[in-house]
Amino acid sequence: MSTARYDLHTHSTESDGTEPAADVVHAAALAGLDGLALTDHDTTAGWAAAADAARETGLLLVPGMEMSCMAADGTSVHLLSYLHDPADPSLLAELGASRDARLTRAQSMTDRLAEDFPITWDLVREHASENATIGRPHIADALVTIGAVPDRSAAFSSILRGGSKYYVPHYAVDPVEAVRLVRAAGGVPVFAHPRARLRGRIVGDDVLEAMIEAGLAGLEADHRDNPEQERTWLRETATRHGLFVTGSSDYHGAGKPNLIGEFTTGPEVLAEIEHQGTGAAVVRG
Numbered sequence: 001m002s003t004a005r006y007d008l009h010t011h012s013t014e015s016d017g018t019e020p021a022a023d024v025v026h027a028a029a030l031a032g033l034d035g036l037a038l039t040d041h042d043t044t045a046g047w048a049a050a051a052d053a054a055r056e057t058g059l060l061l062v063p064g065m066e067m068s069c070m071a072a073d074g075t076s077v078h079l080l081s082y083l084h085d086p087a088d089p090s091l092l093a094e095l096g097a098s099r100d101a102r103l104t105r106a107q108s109m110t111d112r113l114a115e116d117f118p119i120t121w122d123l124v125r126e127h128a129s130e131n132a133t134i135g136r137p138h139i140a141d142a143l144v145t146i147g148a149v150p151d152r153s154a155a156f157s158s159i160l161r162g163g164s165k166y167y168v169p170h171y172a173v174d175p176v177e178a179v180r181l182v183r184a185a186g187g188v189p190v191f192a193h194p195r196a197r198l199r200g201r202i203v204g205d206d207v208l209e210a211m212i213e214a215g216l217a218g219l220e221a222d223h224r225d226n227p228e229q230e231r232t233w234l235r236e237t238a239t240r241h242g243l244f245v246t247g248s249s250d251y252h253g254a255g256k257p258n259l260i261g262e263f264t265t266g267p268e269v270l271a272e273i274e275h276q277g278t279g280a281a282v283v284r285g
Helices: 021-030 047-057 089-114 121-126 136-145 152-157 175-184 205-214 228-241 267-276
Strands: 006-010 035-038 060-070 076-082 188-191 218-222 244-247
Touching (some): 006 021, 006 060, 006 244, 006 267, 021 047, 035 047, 047 060, 060 089, 060 175, 060 267, 089 121, 089 136, 089 175, 121 136, 175 188, 188 205, 228 244
Parallel strands (some): 188 218, 218 244
Antiparallel strands (some): 060 076, 076 188
């Protein structure tokens, strides 16, 4: 008897994915999944289209989001939020500040790049959907277009990496405060790819402990960017603190090599997310 499988970390063109939200849902259906979460960066703009597609395909949809956060030492942290109230004023204000900062940062990085590459802001904008907040992935796509790099991954590991002369930092909410905001909005906060060392620095245990104290619900353990030995550590840590663990693909369509459904979450964890989330409802197709 098969166990239901859910991919709880996917992106659409509303942030830095390459497929519209409805197409992400259809991709999940084609992969044989029972459901998914749409977790675009700092936006819920894709929820309605994804919900319609879930009803069409018979899939279960968990409305979600991935918040961009920054620890005090400058380390980037991503926080997944499931089933929060998309109209919560405090959360909306913080998301607006983050999006504004990312846009300003993207413009500054493009200006720096233009000194050495035939790249323009208009070209970068062509790689983002109408309402998406422009960020480094869209700059990376523009660099691919002009032939500076073969793909997004190459752009992030070289030209756009932290420490590059083209890199510009940006404001993002502290991860502990982000956990509090998500909980206050009725959401369920999960630390995304918390041990992804290949992406750069990871936060220390003190930050993780503070996030747990603030109300963190789970850890995304099964993710291709968490080394295998770290996944074991994450499961042990979750057990010690009474957290659940999830598995997800971090699907971006053609924007990353990650395949939808390459890691999944089972029905028991989904039930716990639904139990804890009070700001929005799961969509059942």
